[in-house]
Amino acid sequence: MQKLNVAVLGATGAVGQRFIQLLENHPWFQVAEVVGSSRSASREYGEAVNWVLDGSPPNSATNLTVKALEDDLDSPLVFSALPKEAAETREIELAAQGHIVCTNASTNRMVEDFPLLLPEVNADHVRLVDVQREKRGWTTGAVIANSNCTAMPVVMALAPLRQFGIKKILVVSAQAISGAGYPGVASLDILDNIVPYVSGDEQKLETETLRMLGTLHNDRVEWLPSILSASCNRVPVVDGHLVNVSIELDEKPTLEEILETWSSFRGMDPVPHLPSAPEPPLHYLPQADRPQSRRDRNTGNGMATSIGRLRECPILGYKFVALSHNTIRGAAGGSILNAELLAISGYLGSFQPNHESIVAHA
Amino acid sequence: MQKLNVAVLGATGAVGQRFIQLLENHPWFQVAEVVGSSRSASREYGEAVNWVLDGSPPNSATNLTVKALEDDLDSPLVFSALPKEAAETREIELAAQGHIVCTNASTNRMVEDFPLLLPEVNADHVRLVDVQREKRGWTTGAVIANSNCTAMPVVMALAPLRQFGIKKILVVSAQAISGAGYPGVASLDILDNIVPYVSGDEQKLETETLRMLGTLHNDRVEWLPSILSASCNRVPVVDGHLVNVSIELDEKPTLEEILETWSSFRGMDPVPHLPSAPEPPLHYLPQADRPQSRRDRNTGNGMATSIGRLRECPILGYKFVALSHNTIRGAAGGSILNAELLAISGYLGSFQPNHESIVAHA
Amino acid sequence: MQKLNVAVLGATGAVGQRFIQLLENHPWFQVAEVVGSSRSASREYGEAVNWVLDGSPPNSATNLTVKALEDDLDSPLVFSALPKEAAETREIELAAQGHIVCTNASTNRMVEDFPLLLPEVNADHVRLVDVQREKRGWTTGAVIANSNCTAMPVVMALAPLRQFGIKKILVVSAQAISGAGYPGVASLDILDNIVPYVSGDEQKLETETLRMLGTLHNDRVEWLPSILSASCNRVPVVDGHLVNVSIELDEKPTLEEILETWSSFRGMDPVPHLPSAPEPPLHYLPQADRPQSRRDRNTGNGMATSIGRLRECPILGYKFVALSHNTIRGAAGGSILNAELLAISGYLGSFQPNHESIVAHA
């Protein structure tokens, strides 16, 4: 099976580096093009990048020549780790030119005909690709967004509880520094400190969460009819966004019923067959003091969500804690899983992952 | 003016050290006796103590000989930083012997005839001293408790809002490691980590908060008729407990009315005249990202509470962030302020702070 | 190929957990017995252990019943993560009973007929097993020690430089908290802090380093004839011991010659063929600010040593920085590599790793 060439936009930034790292040895995709800022353009990736992840950039990427943002791309599939402003026009341009753009930028997450995918939860929203193609006159191109890194563990934990009628969701986050990119949070702002504010994230949580948990109806996503209140905090943790969540449910399931619902959750088909899909997507930890940011962020190679401390909330009924790796599942890894869903769903043109690689995983 | 001799129980522990540190140069009290574990007894304090606060123990304390827990005490006023179990019987014994015991232990906080004081909020609860003396046949002794360190900023921020009818209180805490004493939290458990659990604290918050905010009626405290839901988290911060709070209010004040209520709050008389009372007790910070644990914990010498981020909560109506120094105002400093209230209220026998020292402060 | 059964002593402690973690899926060894404290004995490992590493204990270990320290063991190979005192008699007893004991305890590191192995550096010291067997009348048993976690990166970096005549070695360490075990360092002692003292480590460095770098001569290790000065510091880092090293060399190689020596170093035969051996054992990082504790500790699965910043020292001639993972290569992983060396050298009785598994690795 021939691997599909992909491009990474914003490849020298923190999330861009995660794309490069996670795509190393990917069974279906291979990085063929890296796109950076004008400062990096025309240099070798290995020299241009200030690698902020552990270790060193993978050898397969170091010799690639960084392209400028405006350069034409050959790769049919494009992962975007562009900053918000740059993403706004460039992602649409590339889609119009026929590229599939899987983006981590917040810019295009709430555009009505762009799917905001968390595949285990809303794989069927992928059909918005057809909607956008028709509406915009695109044939092979598309824009597909992945979740905000803080909304992500909330959505994963709540998805299987939709059957109980989710009325209210109150979230207080403890977000890792890597969520702000690089250089991002100044060390003087966060060492021995909690900052009870993350610019823009409360608004994103209060909207994107409900869109992701919504249902596709007449080619539109109907948001989950629920109210969400979010309070976002930055904490001195390298990776891993932890959320304290209280919820009100229409039906009044027992705690055991909720646990059972979580433990039996496998995600919508065909997600369990995708190479980057965690098995299972949710891990409930029975210990009184879990999940913890450092100890549980890498569960399922950083693609799974850990949940714990389910108990009664005297106000809303139920409360629990959830945790996901914000730069893996909550950013680059999430986007890669989205691309895998597109591939297996036939949206990547002639590219078709072979049966063995799918079966091997499942 | 002759200073009053005081004893400190549990003087070698982390909170005991804060008592020693804060009582150095206190205008009314002087440390005359230090009581430690059997391991420390009969040694000089300066040698027995493993000083975990900044700097070194004050010279005035280093030469005191550590007494054993069962030793008789001469000091009329006793500050207790005993662990829960040791506190249970010893504090009552000492009160029965005629000592005023201001305790930081959780053991006696919820005893019906023991005042649980946060003086700005409930100075009038001090009259429970009369109740306990009558009930127990004590003449000069008494037991007075101070607040749990996490409930404290919640109570301070909510006290002036009682006029609006507080119906529901949802608290998610970010608690410093010093709240667990020494050695307390293992570094492997908290570096680059969040632990979403603090043993026992959620229960304490859900009860002590309502008792402190209650009203004295027929010699009993009637709890604030409200519901509280608490989720407690340990964070990698040295000092300072930060809380994200959502509340529902019966009346629907505007945000401006709440701000005005906070800014005009000075605490119940005679608290503003006490030497350790912060002026003002509440500081509202208008910046989007404050209060912060490290930067705001020492406001008012660690005795004040900082508040910020007042905004609408889509679920409960209002939300904000509050912060206090957990081992100063939330422990030793709070207990010292309680003792000052007792002194000025005439409960410390013949000891009467002179007029100048009070006026000088106010 | 049948895997060899192994026992882990002190299996519930922090280093014991690393043994359990690293032995999961080991190609030659499988954990058959776990030994813990009296508190843990007779319980299932998964319940008895307070897992302090990331994630959860591997499934293969959770159902093992914890044995008591004095229980007889069936496994021919025993890994010891015992505390110093417990190690002193038990390790010798087990060796006398015929077990091969690969120990991480410091107790037996400097016993003259016990090899202190860092296989790439002194694989030939393994012949001391014959010496101890003859001297002590043991037939199949033996005690083999691995390096102190701070000496380890020093020894790895200096080993190939012995050809230049090492006269003086000055080391200042920055040691991670995991080096102190669990609960180990109190968080109040290390958050936002440097502690310039690690009990006992300076003495260990000043002796063990020279023994490991020594040569086997007439069945005795002749220490490297050099002087070492060590200053040990504890730092707020989870894993990874970093050392600033200055050295004086008899011959005066150029910096380039030293770099060349490091880059060509592969370790003594047969180490490169062992499953846990990192390839290469040394990584020289050309960036000005590397190696760094967090970013480089996992190089070579935590088994390699990273070096950087080679430059002239105005006093001793040369200086550089080195880093290793203290609980992988500097503890459990180092001991496992030692056991692999014993296996391939024929010291594990009839157990002989098959050719394929060796070739596959090399």
Place this chain on the structure above:
Amino acid sequence: MQKLNVAVLGATGAVGQRFIQLLENHPWFQVAEVVGSSRSASREYGEAVNWVLDGSPPNSATNLTVKALEDDLDSPLVFSALPKEAAETREIELAAQGHIVCTNASTNRMVEDFPLLLPEVNADHVRLVDVQREKRGWTTGAVIANSNCTAMPVVMALAPLRQFGIKKILVVSAQAISGAGYPGVASLDILDNIVPYVSGDEQKLETETLRMLGTLHNDRVEWLPSILSASCNRVPVVDGHLVNVSIELDEKPTLEEILETWSSFRGMDPVPHLPSAPEPPLHYLPQADRPQSRRDRNTGNGMATSIGRLRECPILGYKFVALSHNTIRGAAGGSILNAELLAISGYLGSFQPNHESIVAHA
């Protein structure tokens, strides 16, 4: 006594903020002018500054209007927290215009006729002011530099040991993040990490240290005839630079003689009479594990140097640990002490601190 008006250059930066904070309530000086970047100019200081220190900017400064760098200044005394490049020309211009410029910038530290003052150590170097005035034709102006923040604790600890003949000095530092200003070190670079590199600091240490420890001879500073080797590391600590130091001394004092020398050190006259001078300047801590960055940085209001762990070094003879607060004594506080020395020495024109304020302190 009328206070002297002072200006602060770079007043909105991290060190500039320390100047503002430390000058609040200074007995001799009052901040009359604040100078910032073009972005801040013409705004009120309280609005323009992003206050990164604890708490809030002092009220006395918040209403000052920020001046632009090129604006004329009225204050005779100017404190400079300018970045290196901006300092280069502006400080000289201001001195030429008649201002006394006490600078924390590195730019002018090694200019031969500019004193590099650490007053306890080299107060007599202040006579270079006469030299520079004569040479440059200045009448009332001058440029005076304070020490690099990492060299500072080394110089303080070594100053009294010059009598023993210091031949070699090997320093390995652990430097706090605040040494890099704001935003300075990215949190992703330092959380759970050690970075064994601080750009430029090793060179500064290897030269400035020797100049500060030098002697004034024929209107020139003759450097201490010694060799220094420095290795600089950035550590996850907010404030406080800690150094591990090994030294070779010509004479061979006993450890007791060195301790006695440190404990009797009071600094050159007239420094002990200055308001910001710590008494004593050196604190030797007898505990095995001190000084520690967090616990000892505030000794003497952050103006003193703490020393500990004096012991034999097998290579150079002696080793110890020293610590100072890098943004107080090692930056703004050091510069203020320099200005106090200038005032008392008659270099501030007609301004003369009155006798009471000096005697009150001493």
